[in-house]
Amino acid sequence: MARLQPNILVVEDDRETRTLIAKYLRNNSCNVTIASDGREMFRAMTDHRVDLIILDVMLPGEDGLSLCRTVRAQSHTPIIMLTARGEDVDRILGLEMGADDYLAKPFNPRELLARINAVLRRQAIAGTASANDGATALTFLRWRIDFRLRELRNPEGARVAMTSAEFDLLWTFCERPGRVLSRESLLDLTQGRNAGSFERSIDVLVSRIRRKIEPDQQEPTLIKTVRSGGYMFTPRVDAVGAGN
Known part of the structure; x- marks a missing residue:
């Protein structure tokens, strides 16, 4: 059976960055939905099956950390956070809000894809382990x-x-x-x-x-x-x- 393409939701207010991420992921066998703020994000989560969220910290209106906390209270959907700040304290804060991984800008799209695959692979391994043992x-x-x-x-x-x-x-x-x-x-x-x-x-x-x-x-x-x-x-x- 062919491997299903993951459904990725990209929440990023910068159009150029959002377009770059979406294009790269689509060229690498991902289905991509885009959103520019929290309202569009929640609408997309209602309308589409989402396997993983790429969530920018700096968003208009409600920021990414607050959105992460809200999503985590309602869902187990994996979240990878993006930020222009790369200090450990910011990473730790993102993890405290429930993020599964954290990537500082600027980043190589290959690294983002690798992290997406790693998070989804961990879920797949956990989901199939019981059949193995x-x-x-x-x-x-x-x-x-x-x-x-x-x-x-x-x-x-x-x-x-x-x-x-x-x-x-x-x-x-x-x-x-x-x-x-x-x-x-x-x-x-x-x-x-x-x-x-x-x-x-x-x-x-x-x-x-x-x-x-x-x-x-x-x-x-x-x-x-x-x-x-x-x-x-x-x-x-x-x-x-x-x-x-």
Whole structure:
């Protein structure tokens, strides 16, 4: 079966940049919808299936960071943010709002395409992994994480909202309970060595996951920080069979 072309939504107010991105992606087997602000973005998300959003930070009206937070509260659609500012603090802020990746302008369109493919590939791998190992989900302390559905449910059975990056990192922890995992290895496992990410992003994601699963965020017991080592996921993890 031929690989389906991904549907990419480009939200960028600069016409020249928007046109350049759309043309390059279309020439590389992507379906592209364009928007110049938040209102057009939400209209496009209503009218079209969107597999990934490329979202500029500096937009007229509501800015990209605020739009990212709004989208993330409603959807798991991956988001790659674009900005003219490349400092770590701006990247971290974007990740805090729920972005899956972050690219500073000016950028090479090839790098943007590589990041799009990396994010979509991580989703595809997570979605097919259960067919490879026979498990449809993992459980820990009555929490359940299902990578076929890409969802996390708390002990009461309620669905917990997670970004794609948060899900991938928590799944990686659940696959390796009781092991000390360095930030570098976590980057390799979740995003790939060529993703262009930085180790501080792992700290940001861990902090966000802790807010969702830890009984006490000030004294975390599920994801422990190992001094000069990285992190360790402490609970016992069990696989859930296809019939459960």
